[in-house]
Amino acid sequence: MPDQLARVFAFPIFPGRTPAGGSVPATQELADALENAYQAAKVDRGLSVAFVFDANTRARQNEARAAIMAVAFGRDQDAEAAAITLATRLANAMDLRSKPALLVITAHGLAHTREVVLWIFPKEEAFRYSTDSHGERIELLDDIFSRSSYLRKAAAFSGRNLRTSFLGGRVVDFQANATDRYVADFWVERFLEARLQMSGDEGTVLFAKAIKKTFDSLDGDVVAQEQLAAAVTLVRRQPRRLSLRSFAEQFLDKPVADLLLKNAPNPEAVDALFDFEPARFEQVLRFQVFHLDNGAIVTAPLETVAQAVTITEDGGNRILQTRGKIVRETMKARRG
Amino acid sequence: MGKLANLVREYEARKGLLDQLAVALEIGLRECVGELSRIDRIAVRVKDPSSFARKASRYKVPLEEIEDQVAGRILVHFVSDIDRVSNRLCARFSVVEGFRHEPERDAEFGYESHHHVFLIPDHLKPDGWEAFDPMPTTFEVQIRTLFMHAYAEPQHDFAYKGGELPREIQRQLAWIAASAWGADRAYEQVRAHFSAEESAGS
Numbered sequence: 363m364p365d366q367l368a369r370v371f372a373f374p375i376f377p378g379r380t381p382a383g384g385s386v387p388a389t390q391e392l393a394d395a396l397e398n399a400y401q402a403a404k405v406d407r408g409l410s411v412a413f414v415f416d417a418n419t420r421a422r423q424n425e426a427r428a429a430i431m432a433v434a435f436g437r438d439q440d441a442e443a444a445a446i447t448l449a450t451r452l453a454n455a456m457d458l459r460s461k462p463a464l465l466v467i468t469a470h471g472l473a474h475t476r477e478v479v480l481w482i483f484p485k486e487e488a489f490r491y492s493t494d495s496h497g498e499r500i501e502l503l504d505d506i507f508s509r510s511s512y513l514r515k516a517a518a519f520s521g522r523n524l525r526t527s528f529l530g531g532r533v534v535d536f537q538a539n540a541t542d543r544y545v546a547d548f549w550v551e552r553f554l555e556a557r558l559q560m561s562g563d564e565g566t567v568l569f570a571k572a573i574k575k576t577f578d579s580l581d582g583d584v585v586a587q588e589q590l591a592a593a594v595t596l597v598r599r600q601p602r603r604l605s606l607r608s609f610a611e612q613f614l615d616k617p618v619a620d621l622l623l624k625n626a627p628n629p630e631a632v633d634a635l636f637d638f639e640p641a642r643f644e645q646v647l648r649f650q651v652f653h654l655d656n657g658a659i660v661t662a663p664l665e666t667v668a669q670a671v672t673i674t675e676d677g678g679n680r681i682l683q684t685r686g687k688i689v690r691e692t693m694k695a696r697r698g
Numbered sequence: 699m700g701k702l703a704n705l706v707r708e709y710e711a712r713k714g715l716l717d718q719l720a721v722a723l724e725i726g727l728r729e730c731v732g733e734l735s736r737i738d739r740i741a742v743r744v745k746d747p748s749s750f751a752r753k754a755s756r757y758k759v760p761l762e763e764i765e766d767q768v769a770g771r772i773l774v775h776f777v778s779d780i781d782r783v784s785n786r787l788c789a790r791f792s793v794v795e796g797f798r799h800e801p802e803r804d805a806e807f808g809y810e811s812h813h814h815v816f817l818i819p820d821h822l823k824p825d826g827w828e829a830f831d832p833m834p835t836t837f838e839v840q841i842r843t844l845f846m847h848a849y850a851e852p853q854h855d856f857a858y859k860g861g862e863l864p865r866e867i868q869r870q871l872a873w874i875a876a877s878a879w880g881a882d883r884a885y886e887q888v889r890a891h892f893s894a895e896e897s898a899g900s
Contacts, residue, residue, distance in 0.1 A: 410821065
C-alpha cells in the first residue's frame with residue numbers, strides 16, 4: 363500500500379500530441395480515490411517487470427527510470443520536468459488506435475524509501491441523470507476519465523535513491539496477454555522501456571517442467587492426461603503470451619488446473635507472464651513415451667502424437683497405432 | 699555493539715534466504731547455459747559474512763548495494779565462448795549492467811573477467827524475502843575462461859594485507875597473467891583451426 367501522497371501530476375494524453383498538464387494539489391479526496399483504485403487493481407500484486415539497460419555498459423541508463431526517480435526524489439521543478447518527460451514518452455508510445463487517456467503520476471512517502479505510481483485512466487463518455495425543480499435531465503459527459511475501465515493501466519516502482527533501486531516494478535495491464543503484441547507491448551515495452559521479468563526462455567522451461575510433473579502425477583487418469591496433452595498441443599501450434607494460471611484457467615478442468623498450479627516452484631511463478639517459445643519447449647519436453655502391454659516402449663516426438671502415432675479406444679483399452687518405414691535404429695541402455 | 703557488528707548480524711539473519719536464492723539461481727543458470735558445449739563449471743555462492751564486513755564500509759546501504767551478496771561464476775574453455783554465454787544470460791535474466799574487468803593500460807597484464815549484474819527476479823525470491831528491508835535487488839555473474847580463472851583464483855590463498863607488493867612479486871603476477879592471456883589467445887587459434895577444418899570437411 364503506498365505511503366503518504368506527496369506529489370501528483372496529471373496530463374490528458376492524446377496520441378502523438380504534445381501533452382499539456384502538470385502538478386495538481388494532493389488533496390485527501392484524491393489520495394483516497396487513488397488508494398481505492400490501487401487496492402481495486404491489486405497493483406502490488408501486478409506483473410513483475412524490469413527496466414531495460416544496455417548490457418555492455420555500467421551506465422544503467424533508462425529514460426523512464428531516471429524520470430520516475432526524479433519524480434520520487436528530485437526538487438519540485440526537477441520532478442515536474444520529469445513528469446513532463448513521462449507524459450511525452452506516453453504520447454509518443456501511443457498510436458491512433460490508442461484511446462485518449464489521463465496520465466496521473468503520484469509520488470508517495472518522504473522518507474528514504476519512496477514509491478511512484480503511474481496511472482492511465484481512459485477517456486470515456488457517460489450520462490449524468492439529474493432532477494431539480496425544472497424536471498429530469500440527462501446530460502452527456504464526454505470529458506471524463508474512467509477509474510474502473512478495463513483499459514486502465516498502472517505501474518508502481520519503489521525503493522531508495524540508489525543505483526540498486528528502481529530497477530524493476532509491478533505493472534497492471536489487462537491487455538498484457540493480448541494476442542495483438544502491439545497492444546500488449548505499448549505500456550510495458552514502448553512507454554516504460556521495460557520487459558517482463560520472466561523471459562520467454564525461463565517461462566517456457568518452467569512451464570514444460572510443470573507440465574511434465576503434472577502429466578506424470580496423473581498416471582492412470584487417462585482422460586486428464588489427454589486433456590493436458592491436447593492443451594499443450596494447442597499452445598505449441600499457436601504460441602502466445604501466457605502464465606501457468608492463464609493456461610490452466612483457459613484449457614484445463616479445475617482438478618487438473620489445480621494440480622498444475624501446485625507444481626509451480628512458488629506462488630509468484632504461477633502468475634508471471636512470459637512469451638511461450640515452442641522451440642525451447644521442445645528442447646525440454648520433446649517426447650511422449652508409451653509403455654505397451656506387449657513389453658514394447660514407443661517414444662514419440664510430441665508433434666507426432668495424434669498424427670503419425672494415433673491412440674484409439676477399443677473395449678475400454680487405449681490402443682496405440684503407428685506405421686512407418688524404419689530410417690534409423692539405435693540401442694539404448696536402461697537408465698538408473 | 700559497534701555499527702559494523704550490527705550490520706554483519708543483520709546480514710547473517712538474511713543468509714538463509716540468500717542461500718535459498720543461490721540454489722534457485724544456480725538451477726536457472728544451468729537451465730540457461732548448462733547444455734552449451736565447452737562450459738567447464740557453473741556455481742553460485744553466497745558472500746561470506748567476513749567478506750561482506752570488509753566491503754560494507756564503502757556503501758551507504760550495504761545490505762542493498764553490495765551486488766555480489768549472491769554471485770554466480772561460469773567457467774568456459776575459450777575466449778569466444780564468453781559472448782555465447784553472455785548473450786544467453788542476457789536473454790533470460792534482466793540485465794542491469796555488463797562490463798569487462800581488464801587492465802587499464804595496453805601494456806599491462808592482470809586480472810581479467812566479464813561481469814554482468816542482473817535484477818533478482820521476483821519469482822525466484824524465497825518466501826520471507828519481503829520481511830527484511832533492505833535486501834539486495836541484484837546478483838552478479840562472472841564469466842571467464844579457465845586460464846583467466848587460473849590466474850585469479852589462487853590469489854585468494856595469499857595473505858595479502860593491502861598496500862604495494864614488492865616489485866619482484868608484481869612482476870611474477872604480471873608474468874602469470876600474461877601467460878594466461880597468451881594461452882587463451884593460442885587456444886582460440888587452435889579452436890579456430892579445428893572448426894575451419896570441420897567446416898571444410900562437412
